[in-house]
Amino acid sequence: MSIDKSPSSSLAGITAEPPLLSPNLGSDETRVRAPSFGPLQHRLRKLSTRLSRSSRSDSSCSIQSLSAADIKGALGLNLLHAPSEPAIDFVFIHGLGGGSRKTWSHSADIGMFWPRDWLPNEAGFKHVRIHSFGYNSDWTTRKDSRLTVHDFGQALLADLHNSPCLRKNGDTPVVFISHSMGGLVAKKAYLIATRDPNYVTIGKRIHTMLFLGTPHRGADSASVARLVRQSAGYGSKAFLDDLIPGSGTLDQINDEFRHICHNINLWSFFESLPTSFGPTSSLIVEKESAVLGLPREHVQYLEADHRQMCKFDSPSNPNYLTLQRAFQTIVEEIGTVTLVQSQQEHKSKMRKIAAFLCIDQRPDAVLLAINEKQHLGSCTWLTDSDRFQKWIDGPIGHWADKESLLEPSRDLEFKLLWLNGRPGTGKTIAAGHVIRHLQSRNLDCSFFFFRHEETSSSTLAFLMRSLAFQIADSNFEVRQALASMAEDNRTLKFEDHYLLWATLFNECIFKAKFDRPQFWVIDAIDECSSEDLPGLISMLSHMEQTLPIRVLVTSRPGGQVRRYLTLERTDFVEIITGEEGSLRDIEVFVEAMFLQTYDADQYDGIQNLVADVLTKADGNFLWTSLTVARLENAYSVEDKQDGLRQIPPQMDELYSRTLDLISQSPSAELAECVLKWAICSPKSLHINELAEAVKLDVGKTLAANGRELESMTGYLIVVDVSIWDLNTSVCVGNFEKDNFNYVYATSQVLDMVFNPIAEVELLAISYMDGDVVTCNPWTQDQANKYHLQTLLSALSTSSDGRVLVGAAEDGGIYLFLFETLQPIYHIQLPGDQLRIRDIAFSADNLRFYDIRGQCCNVWEPIILLSKEEYDDDSLEISCSREEAALPEIKASRSHVYQWGESITAIEPANDMLLVGRQDGTIDVSDLTTGEMVEKLRIHDAFAEIKSLDWNEDTLRLMP
Known part of the structure; x- marks a missing residue:
């Protein structure tokens, strides 16, 4: 049963099939108003309400530029991850020429710094605090450096001792993860801690050392010699001498360490692939040098060269998984001792x-x-x-x-x-x-x-x-x-x-x-x-x-x-269930359940049954699960069809709860009347017809919009959106964009606007999935489509029908040629202003206005001045329409008007600007000065003005 719309009403259809299971599959209470010019659009735009304060931005993991210092990483001890209950401290120590970030990142892209971005999410790492340590081991600088491995180890100990978070949790075990020369720094730090009274406490906390390609007995002599020769023109580096095989420093560290490391768990990983040096390649650290050969030492190789054994392109990289499993073992071994003690308290x-x-x-x-x-x-x-x-x-x-x-x-x-x-x-x-x-x-x-x-x-x-x-x-x-x-x-x-x-x-x-x-x-x-x-x-x-x-x-x-x-x-940000994503969940669930029951040769029949269930479900997962369970025991086509027509008795509780809520509402009598007419009407009713019926039935004047009707009736009815001819009160048709694979629903519409030139016959629509589409409103044929990585919550068009402007949820503004949807301009978010609530062109099409909270911006992009320069032929884009990049140009603003209350809608009217506010008032302002000429109050207080439309021919304002 359904309710159609009268010409003078909101264009919302109301349907009452089995409660909550309306067949109006394109329905959505969050569709937005359609600011435009022209009589048809003037009516159509009143049907909807703005999607409140929702927002969307580019993915948080998008690549952003970093400075050279940021790519390399900071010196000293850097806290990367701090759990609420730290029980273990991991410290990552880079090697020769590395950095506290660079060494552990496959690239400079955001999200590739795996100790910070991946490791905290791993199972078992809930109580692991993670740090990285940076020291100046750059051998390519022209300045001399007298720093040695001893100095680096001492700096590491001092930073650990002075760390506020390590002092706060004074008994957490410390695990060193070291690459290359960093392993020598870690061992030297432990040696110093055992002798220096200032660092004895830190020394006792060092539980495990994990070495990645550490040259315990020195690196390949040819490689070190090459580095020494190359660094000769840049300045001498004392720490390079420590890496030469047979050097006194290496021998001393190894000899002393083997006598005192009996309380330390040791893990040594060695490289298995040679590192390329121009036309030649060789292992930087041989296995004999990378392995200590001490008791309690775990030894394993990595399928990588010296540089890549600590850099991974994804969390599924085999070398990363090898290390991750080793880390989990270390955490488990420590946890069995330390966590038990803390659990009692x-x-x-x-x-x-x-x-x-x-x-x-x-x-x-x-x-x-x-x-x-x-x-x-x-x-x-x-x-x-x-x-x-x-x-x-x-x-x-x-x-x-x-x-x-x-x-x-x-x-x-x-x-x-x-x-x-x-x-x-x-x-x-x-x-x-x-x-x-x-x-x-x-x-x-x-x-x-x-x-x-x-x-x-x-x-x-x-x-x-x-x-x-x-x-x-x-x-x-x-x-x-x-x-x-x-x-x-x-x-x-x-x-x-x-x-x-x-x-x-x-x-x-x-x-x-x-x-x-x-x-x-x-x-x-x-x-x-x-x-x-x-x-x-x-x-x-x-x-x-x-x-x-x-x-x-x-x-x-x-x-x-x-x-x-x-x-x-x-x-707030808003996400809605029962749309494309959750509908896909229902489809997967239904197919999985049916495929368990039927043979492969019944596939076509299964698909038809799945389509029937999905169409009837209309996003209701509860009904779907109950109905599928019933259909499993139906063995004839007729029984299955009968099962689809019935409402599972287990849903009675949901319906009873809904009716109880309605009965407790102050509008219970009105809601009961609306439901009665929606269910019993033999044809679709217009909202205006429904209002007349309610008036005659219970003597009350229905003043609810589509969204309020749905809420008042506990969402037992659905208000739908279609394209209507207002002169004949005939529904022209329903439009669904191409390449939408789910026949039981449409992607949510955010806004739509008609081209004001009647001969063009185009309607522009913006969708929740980022698509902007144009179609013929009379044939419902799709004309063009453009995909953005953001949402256009408001659309407007120039009065000549040439330019389409969209207000993005990320605060930017996008301009297109209306007829082709070719992108021609992109205005980035101006400073720290809020998202755009509405946008409109001036009468001469040389500027447009947007409102953001209490601010109205006036934009004059130069592209609006030159029509010939930016015609269709001059805007050839080599890449596909889906991937075309918009020209990003910062436009100059000529004026910024400020008002004292939140603005919710704007509309130009000759040399005036009509401004609707959240409190229900409408300001009439002079465009040349920005001063308010008149303040109108048409609605009751706090009845938010959601849209405005000025009819130039009749000189009438429709709020």
């Missing part, structure tokens, strides 16, 4: 904290039950998405370094990630997957699942106590602070979330020094009581931005959650 503290907070344990049992429901391989679309990666790998964290830092204003919104979707689309399963993903990367993750059936534990106060308990469980400083509060007999008001927030978090947890991010995953926040929900969102919104806390929340879309996020002006 840990358990004692946590027992006190549990009693203090009245918390029994972590919610691990709930997580285990949720993860058992996850199908193998599902939910990876979420953790692989750019938005999730930006959230998890943002600059607020222990791995953040200056080459990956972005402007703070662009990063704030990535601290809160909102995963929302309709009931049954797998939000809780996705939350469980995120928790397991964070734990697999050895990250500190606290989590909580709101449950409507567990009212006593689904309160904001219980959430706070649970989070505090989990943070203390993983963080030494927080654990000590909370245990101290418990020992001081502090009392807590367990159900007063305001006092709990002030006492536990503001006064205790937030004052701790976090060396790494803290991740919170809170599922189903809309199941939190209506009294607590405003407080929860307010607290999440007002946490200090300097706190390294990143939060993921899940809920149904819209409703009170979106309302409170808007009222708090909360910056």
Whole structure:
């Protein structure tokens, strides 16, 4: 059953098939308005709402330029990774001519520094703190150097002794991982530590030494001689003399070390491939020199030359895996002794904290039950998405370094990630997957699942106590602070979330020094009581931005959650379930289940059945899993079709819960009326027709938009988007872009705009996957497509139909030729300004305007002045349309207008600029001066102006 639209209404169709399983597969409540010119578009643009404050940027692992000093790495001891509970310290020491970063990186690209970027994520490394040590062993400088291996070893010891983090945890075992000459430095440091009273404590902590191609008996004499000769023109280097076979330094280190190393675990790896020197090649360090030949020494070769035995192109590199397994063995051997000792104290503290907070344990049992429901391989679309990666790998964290830092204003919104979707689309399963993903990367993750059936534990106060308990469980400083509060007999008001927030978090947890991010995953926040929900969102919104806390929340879309996020002006990123990624999960699940049941010769029939299930499911994973289980026991085509038409009885609880929520709403009578008309109507209704029916039925005036209708009815109806002819009230058709392989859904539309020239007959559409597409609105044929690595959340066009401009989620602006989608201009993010809310051309097409928060920019790119120079023929691009690079040019801004309240929409009108605001007012400003001429209030207070349209012919404004 469906509801069509009248010409004067919003163009939203409402459908009521089996609840939550609407066949309107292209539906999406987050479609955006379409700013444009022309009567058809004037109506069409009113159907949608802007995607709130969402953001997307290039992948966090994109290559960025580094200076020569950054590539080589800093001198001294550098902290690379600091877990909350360090139990072991790894120290990486480079060799001759190397650097604290360069030696351990396959290339200068971000993400290739494996001790920092890969090792912390490995299993068993949750409690391993990682450092690198740099010293000046560059033999190519022209200055003389009197530094020797002894000096380097002494510097290493001094840095370890003076390290604040090593002093803080004064008993953690130290493991040296050394390449080439770095092994000699490590051995010399240990020798000094055994004799110098200042470093005896450090010496006792040295547990293991792992050598990579270390010339214990000197390097190849020819190679050393070559280096000495080459360095003669650059300046003498004392440390080169120490490498010559038979030198007094080598003999002394080896002789002394073998007498005192009986308490040290030794690992020696030697090279098996020669190193090239122009036309010749040879082993730099022979096996006889790389192996000590001492008791307790582990010996193994690496399939690499001397340079590459410490550089790896990927975590799957066999040599990296060999070392990684050796590291795991070392960690396990140390852990059996040291971790047992610390676990006793840990358990004692946590027992006190549990009693203090009245918390029994972590919610691990709930997580285990949720993860058992996850199908193998599902939910990876979420953790692989750019938005999730930006959230998890943002600059607020222990791995953040200056080459990956972005402007703070662009990063704030990535601290809160909102995963929302309709009931049954797998939000809780996705939350469980995120928790397991964070734990697999050895990250500190606290989590909580709101449950409507567990009212006593689904309160904001219980959430706070649970989070505090989990943070203390993983963080030494927080654990000590909370245990101290418990020992001081502090009392807590367990159900007063305001006092709990002030006492536990503001006064205790937030004052701790976090060396790494803290991740919170809170599922189903809309199941939190209506009294607590405003407080929860307010607290999440007002946490200090300097706190390294990143939060993921899940809920149904819209409703009170979106309302409170808007009222708090909360910056957040939004990801929606039930779309392409999760639909692919459903497809994989259904195919896997059916292939287990049917033979290979039934493949075609299976595919048809899969398509039927997917079409009916419309993204509802709960219905899919229950229906597939029923179909396994159906052995005829008719029985299978009958099974598809039925609603599994196990879904009654979900529907009952939805109806209970509707009945408790202040709009219960109105929602019941809307549902009755949606279900019983024999044809599609327009929203205007629905409003008339509601008025006649219950005497109430329906004023809800499409998104509000969905929320009010518990998402039992769907508001759809189509292309309509407003003169005849006939649906022209539905458009789906090419190369979309899933017939049961369409990629989410962000914005669309018609070409104002009627003869052109083009509609431009921007999608959530980064595609920009043009199509013929009458035939629904796709014309052109261009793919960006960001999203265009707002589109606009010049009045002559020549230029299409898009406002990107990363703050940039992209210009295209409308008819061909050829890129012609790219304006980068101007300074530290926020993302663009709207964009529009001036009447003369020589400039355009964008709004960012309280700021309006006026842009005058020179490309708008010269039409002939940038026609279609002059814009030949050699690469494919998918890979074409936009010209990046910084445009000059002629004016920047400032207003006092958040601006949500703009529209030019001759020599005036119409500005819609979040509080529902509309400013009429003079374009030449920027001064406000008139302030209009058409809607009630706090009714946000989402779009504006000025009709030049009728001189009418449509807000």
